[in-house]
Amino acid sequence: MTMELEYNRDLYGVEHEAGPFEITPELIQTFNRSIGETNAMFTDHATAQAAGYSGVLAPPTLVTMLVRNVELPDIELNFGVVRFHAGQRVQSRAPIVAGDSLMASSHLKEVYPKTGRSGTMVFTVWETTFTNQDGLVVADVQESYASRE
Amino acid sequence: MPDHNGPFFEDIDLGDEIGPIELVATDDNVANFCALWGNPMPNRFTSQEIAEKSGLPGPIVPGVMSMAIMSQALTDWAGPEALKDLDLVFRQPVPHNKPLLVSATITDTREEDGENLIECDVLMMGEAGERYVGGTAIIALPSNSE
Numbered sequence: 001m002t003m004e005l006e007y008n009r010d011l012y013g014v015e016h017e018a019g020p021f022e023i024t025p026e027l028i029q030t031f032n033r034s035i036g037e038t039n040a041m042f043t044d045h046a047t048a049q050a051a052g053y054s055g056v057l058a059p060p061t062l063v064t065m066l067v068r069n070v071e072l073p074d075i076e077l078n079f080g081v082v083r084f085h086a087g088q089r090v091q092s093r094a095p096i097v098a099g100d101s102l103m104a105s106s107h108l109k110e111v112y113p114k115t116g117r118s119g120t121m122v123f124t125v126w127e128t129t130f131t132n133q134d135g136l137v138v139a140d141v142q143e144s145y146a147s148r149e
Numbered sequence: 150m151p152d153h154n155g156p157f158f159e160d161i162d163l164g165d166e167i168g169p170i171e172l173v174a175t176d177d178n179v180a181n182f183c184a185l186w187g188n189p190m191p192n193r194f195t196s197q198e199i200a201e202k203s204g205l206p207g208p209i210v211p212g213v214m215s216m217a218i219m220s221q222a223l224t225d226w227a228g229p230e231a232l233k234d235l236d237l238v239f240r241q242p243v244p245h246n247k248p249l250l251v252s253a254t255i256t257d258t259r260e261e262d263g264e265n266l267i268e269c270d271v272l273m274m275g276e277a278g279e280r281y282v283g284g285t286a287i288i289a290l291p292s293n294s295e
Contacts, residue, residue, distance in 0.1 A: 033181060064216060088212055
């Protein structure tokens with residue numbers, strides 16, 4: 001049986017922007033503390049400078065926390081009563097350094113059904129691209145939400 | 150790469166295993182993470198009562214935080230700039246205050262666009278073999294001939 005999914009397909013191609021997000025040393029240190037990160041490139045200014053950076057590096061998943069600041073519309077999906085965070089992907093494109101200022105731009109990437117042992121679920125995937133103050137793409141984050149009946 | 154203390158590309162073979170690296174997300178770790186994340190508390194990540202109302206046995210570790218923990222385990226091994234791609238599926242709720250065992254198995258090694266890349270299956274498991282989070286990672290390693 002082919003499932004006829006109904007949702008707002010007009011959302012494809014529409015970008016939802018947020019920012020700027022200032023990547024301060026304090027933000028990086030607070031993130032480090034919450035996950036017990038101790039690598040000197042993420043925690044020590046002098047170590048990062050000796051490696052040629054202007055400040056400490058942001059751990060590669062720090063940007064995933066910023067995604068929730070993008071206001072995303074309801075896609076008006078006609079399926080499911082339970083919705084949960086099913087997966088996440090981060091692709092690092094360039095180093096993110098303390099002092100950077102990032103903009104986020106999110107769009108609907110895909111909506112697809114999948115049937116497995118526990119029944120059918122519909123996955124909604126949003127993709128967010130982070131760009132720094134020089135216009136360089138530093139990371140892409142995909143978040144996948146599953147809906148089930 | 151300055152002061153590289155991690156593995157070199159030539160050291161890696163298909164099937165090699167990394168870890169398991171044992172980590173714990175305490176109640177305090179999760180509360181600090183939620184505060185930084187901007188998620189209003191209490192919530193199902195910090196409150197027993199709210200978690201139970203959502204059908205969970207207890208407060209859970211946010212997926213975003215599970216990813217941060219797995220990323221940390223990988224960058225500890227490979228180096229702070231090594232992780233290029235981490236693609237995870239959240240399979241089961243991840244509990245607080247319990248050992249989380251992060252491991253990886255090398256599934257591919259290749260040179261691409263001048264980089265030495267390894268691909269691996271990554272897993273976060275519980276002590277009783279619960280498969281909490283699974284997925285794949287792509288890591289760039291330096292060559293020992295550079």
